[in-house]
Amino acid sequence: MRQRRWILVALVAGLILGQPGNVPAQDQAVKKLNPFTGNPEAITEGKRLFSLYGCPGCHGKEGGGGMGRPLLDDEWQFGSDDGTLFKLIRGEIPGQTMPDVFGKAMKDEEIWQVIAFIRTLYKGDPSRINW
Numbered sequence: 001m002r003q004r005r006w007i008l009v010a011l012v013a014g015l016i017l018g019q020p021g022n023v024p025a026q027d028q029a030v031k032k033l034n035p036f037t038g039n040p041e042a043i044t045e046g047k048r049l050f051s052l053y054g055c056p057g058c059h060g061k062e063g064g065g066g067m068g069r070p071l072l073d074d075e076w077q078f079g080s081d082d083g084t085l086f087k088l089i090r091g092e093i094p095g096q097t098m099p100d101v102f103g104k105a106m107k108d109e110e111i112w113q114v115i116a117f118i119r120t121l122y123k124g125d126p127s128r129i130n131w
């Protein structure tokens, strides 16, 4: 009987300590690289750049997709985090079929602004947002 109680205590302690809330804030922020997420001016600029660099040609003006993948759903070819999208747009993901000519011509800041704009296109489940 006594032993059972300890197992229970250990289980409860494990549950409490194992909560995501106990992960240091630093670890949770690791993926959030984009300094412009949610910044209204950067988003406006990102939208302009998105058109300027011809992204709608494959992804549609509203990101609904076409020749390229939709940018507003929960399906991401290589991942949805900032670092992955940056590398993809820059053209540095091995095996990507998206051309790298656009990203190679863009400054880092411009890529981040475009990503800030792309985030506003998302129409999926808000609880799945991990950027």
Ligand code: HEC
Binding pocket: 050, 053, 054, 055, 056, 057, 058, 059, 067, 068, 069, 070, 071, 075, 076, 077, 078, 079, 085, 088, 089, 095, 096, 097, 098, 099, 102, 103, 114, 118
């Ligand atoms: C010639 C067509 C084409 C153009 C132009 C294009 N893309 Fe793509 N894009 C693709 C394809 C194809 C993929 C799917 C990933 C892969 O296989 O490389 C993709 C994937 C993406 C993704 C990830 C989508 C997902 O579901 O995983 C983002 C974000 C993206 N592109 C942004 C851009 C931006 C920003 C531009 C403009 C600078 C751009 N694309 C221009 C074809 C294109």
